[in-house]
Amino acid sequence: MINIVVVYHSGYGHTQKQAEAVLSGLIENSGVEAMLLPIDSEGNIPDDGWESLATADTIIFGSPTYMGTVSWQFKKFADTISKQ
Numbered sequence: 001m002i003n004i005v006v007v008y009h010s011g012y013g014h015t016q017k018q019a020e021a022v023l024s025g026l027i028e029n030s031g032v033e034a035m036l037l038p039i040d041s042e043g044n045i046p047d048d049g050w051e052s053l054a055t056a057d058t059i060i061f062g063s064p065t066y067m068g069t070v071s072w073q074f075k076k077f078a079d080t081i082s083k084q
Contacts (some may be wrong), residue, residue: 002032005052008062009074019058019062043076053081 006023010016020037026034037049045053053059063074068076 002057003055004032004034004058004060005037006062007035007037007039007044007045007049007053008079009064009071010062011064011066013071013073014062015062015064020063022060030078039077041073041074042078043073043080045077050084054084 002067004026006019006026009017010019016038019038023034023036026032035052037045037052039045061074061078063070065071069075
């Protein structure tokens with residue numbers, strides 16, 4: 001079974017709706033296990049989220065754009081995960 005994690009930051013709820021739509025499409029595909037992993041307002045994920053990311057076959061990222069780039073919360077997460 002393919003394990004997919006959709007990790008996202010949503011400042012006003014729009015990116016969350018998109019992440020949920022992606023998750024819905026993934027779940028419809030048999031043989032896929034998928035979950036949402038939100039980034040909080042401080043740029044962190046839950047402690048158990050690191051294990052989910054480590055065992056994922058695929059990671060899908062989502063972030064709103066502000067002034068032409070990702071949110072600072074997503075950037076903080078991306079900087080942290082790059083060490084992994």
